Amino acid sequence: MDAKRESERTPMKNPTTVERKSERELVVTRTVKGPARVVFEAFTKPEVFQRWWVPKSFGLSLLSCELDVRVGGTYRLVFSHNGSEPMAFFGRYIEVTPHSRLVWTNDEGGEEGAVTTATFEEKAGKTLLVLHDLYPTKEALDAAIASGSTSGFSETFDQLDELLLTLGASAGRS
């Protein structure tokens, strides 16, 4: 009773969690308000999918989106970040179980690409979404993290490094 009132009083977002489950696995979870059937639809219908997969708040824009959701079918997404060079993400669906499970490959990474398993578990009108990325090796996941860092975070540090260098140089002169 109290717990129910509590949840009514705070109609807030469900938490998103990300965890490196093992050397080769990355797991993302979130509970979505809505039945699995509808959430599954949001993953499989291109016109719906493209409305949420590429969040505008991240400065991303989707240039094209093709999804052929059936076993052996392929997908291809092209997007750009703040007007940068377009990036393509593509692969194929290995498993398609309506309303409960989708498995696809991420082939843009070549042999180092992860296999993503998305499961949809409905409970009391809500759906627990679990996205599980399995990388072929520990090195592949490390590399994905490192390259991700290079594309943005290291850039930040590079800027800091430059700033520090400049500061150091001017301090030396004075």
Place this chain on the structure above:
Amino acid sequence: MVQYSRARLDASFAALSDATRRGVLQQLGRADASITDLAVKFHMTLTGMKKHVGVLEQAGLVTTEKIGRVRTCKLGTRRLEEETAWLENYRQLWESRFNELDTVVEELQRKEKVDGRKKRE
């Protein structure tokens, strides 16, 4: 994909907004130092220097390690930091996605209801 942490960037720049802290980073770039060393070098109290080092540590620019009674400061080791930051950025990306997904799913359900009603009519 897109890894960008505004919070971290803010923390870094806030840490760098102070001349003493910039000086401390330059000093640590030359050699590791204890908080006491740094306090002496920058003519500060130990408490004052601890605060500055704390801000730098929060921003991930400096790490400290206590050996015996001496706390040694060095420039931040970035690798582990980077993994943590990457995971947080990745989480933020997914959170943005899921927030939009919530809206889309809600809309689809509303539409289904309306369509269902129309069919019954």
